[in-house]
Amino acid sequence: MFGSFIFTAVLALVASVSAQCGSGTADVTVTGSGTFTVKKGSSTVYTGTDYLAAINSGITNTASGQRLVVSSSGSIGANTITIKSGITFEGCGTINVGYRAAHGAIEILNNSGTKIPYLTLTGAPYFAVRVYGSKDITFGVITMNLTGGIGIRFDRDQAANSNIKMDTVSVTGATSHGIETWNIAGFSINKFTGRNLGECGLLVQATTNAKIGTVDCDNCGAGTGYAALRFANQNGKLNGGYSTNIYVDKLIAKGGGRGLFCVSESGAAEITTVDISGTENNAILIENCYGVNIKGGTVKGGGEVRISARDEFANTKDITVTLKVDDTTVKESPCGTNIKWNISGNAKKTVC
Numbered sequence: 001m002f003g004s005f006i007f008t009a010v011l012a013l014v015a016s017v018s019a020q021c022g023s024g025t026a027d028v029t030v031t032g033s034g035t036f037t038v039k040k041g042s043s044t045v046y047t048g049t050d051y052l053a054a055i056n057s058g059i060t061n062t063a064s065g066q067r068l069v070v071s072s073s074g075s076i077g078a079n080t081i082t083i084k085s086g087i088t089f090e091g092c093g094t095i096n097v098g099y100r101a102a103h104g105a106i107e108i109l110n111n112s113g114t115k116i117p118y119l120t121l122t123g124a125p126y127f128a129v130r131v132y133g134s135k136d137i138t139f140g141v142i143t144m145n146l147t148g149g150i151g152i153r154f155d156r157d158q159a160a161n162s163n164i165k166m167d168t169v170s171v172t173g174a175t176s177h178g179i180e181t182w183n184i185a186g187f188s189i190n191k192f193t194g195r196n197l198g199e200c201g202l203l204v205q206a207t208t209n210a211k212i213g214t215v216d217c218d219n220c221g222a223g224t225g226y227a228a229l230r231f232a233n234q235n236g237k238l239n240g241g242y243s244t245n246i247y248v249d250k251l252i253a254k255g256g257g258r259g260l261f262c263v264s265e266s267g268a269a270e271i272t273t274v275d276i277s278g279t280e281n282n283a284i285l286i287e288n289c290y291g292v293n294i295k296g297g298t299v300k301g302g303g304e305v306r307i308s309a310r311d312e313f314a315n316t317k318d319i320t321v322t323l324k325v326d327d328t329t330v331k332e333s334p335c336g337t338n339i340k341w342n343i344s345g346n347a348k349k350t351v352c
């Protein structure tokens with residue numbers, strides 16, 4: 001039931017962002033190049049050369065329920081744009097961001113009902129976007145061409161989040177993760193695309209009731225144990241158990257570190273299909289996870305498909321893997337509990 005609710009919600013979100021960025025009449029606008037003009041209706045509320053001041057004036061002048069369109073491009077330096085609850089922040093220009101330690105270039109903190117239908121960022125931030133303590137937040141078409149940092153980060157040690165929806169997020173060049181979630185009840189993303197990321201593509205932690213469409217990573221986490229898609233830190237654990245509540249339609253991983261990595265008491269996940277090739281580390285590693293069903297797909301070359309366990313947590317259990325595996329190996333060690341392998345292809349298998 002939850003799955004179909006989220007599916008409907010994702011479709012609605014897709015429909016809501018299909019209009020062109022900035023189309024229609026916004027309540028507040030930031031326009032101009034080099035010199036910026038902020039208008040609220042027909043009155044000018046800011047004119048000047050300070051891009052950050054222009055955006056901040058735009059936010060100040062946008063009330064909850066209203067829409068701000070930032071058409072201008074510029075640089076905000078090592079600063080933070082703080083988004084307010086209930087507004088629509090539509091970024092149609094390219095916002096170049098700087099590095100503010102332990103902060104986001106854009107922060108959505110303790111918000112509710114905020115919408116970011118479009119956002120394009122460049123630069124080398126600490127976090128490009130940081131979120132905590134927020135509910136009913138929607139992201140539309142988000143493009144981050146970075147040269148450092150993390151794309152979208154939900155904080156670990158702050159208040160939790162609920163009902164977070166994303167349509168299409170593309171991150172290139174982050175030196176850490178594309179998206180890192182923590183503490184979200186109700187998360188959906190239609191498509192994540194990661195290219196040349198230093199660590200994970202999509203890293204999902206302490207998150208429940210997730211509907212993930214496609215994760216498509218090319219060269220994510222090279223030289224590390226990170227993965228195109230990683231579940232960690234009791235991800236999917238709900239009401240003390242691991243009944244399936246994390247749904248993934250498709251994982252594509254080419255090159256990079258690992259393809260799929262489930263670790264540290266995570267699970268409750270069903271993945272419809274995978275297309276993993278040429279990873280330098282494990283194509284798939286399931287370690288101390290509970291309730292994972294990989295329903296189909298292919299692994300070609302690269303590192304081993306492995307079920308494993310470390311001593312510090314309960315052994316891996318309730319795992320089903322249906323896959324065609326060619327030109328690499330499949331291993332279960334130590335033996336898990338209630339493991340069902342259904343492997344075709346030429347892989348050499350060492351399973352229990």
Ligand SMILES: *[C@@H]1O[C@H](CO)[C@@H](O)[C@H](O)[C@H]1NC(C)=O
Nearest residue numbers: 108109110111132133158159
């Ligand atoms: C968010 O809310 C928490 C708990 O109410 C509070 O401690 C924190 O200071 C708030 N943060 C911001 C940025 O408002």
Ligand SMILES: *[C@@H]1O[C@H](CO)[C@@H](O)[C@H](O)[C@H]1NC(C)=O
Nearest residue numbers: 094120121122143144145172
């Ligand atoms: C971001 O990168 C993509 C893919 O390389 C490219 O098509 C797009 O033009 C870039 N956008 C910006 C604003 O740099």
Ligand SMILES: *[C@@H]1O[C@H](CO)[C@@H](O)[C@H](O)[C@H]1NC(C)=O
Nearest residue numbers: 296322323324341342343344
């Ligand atoms: C095993 O995998 C094949 C596809 O390779 C599929 O047709 C079959 O239904 C699977 N069997 C089980 C028990 O899941």
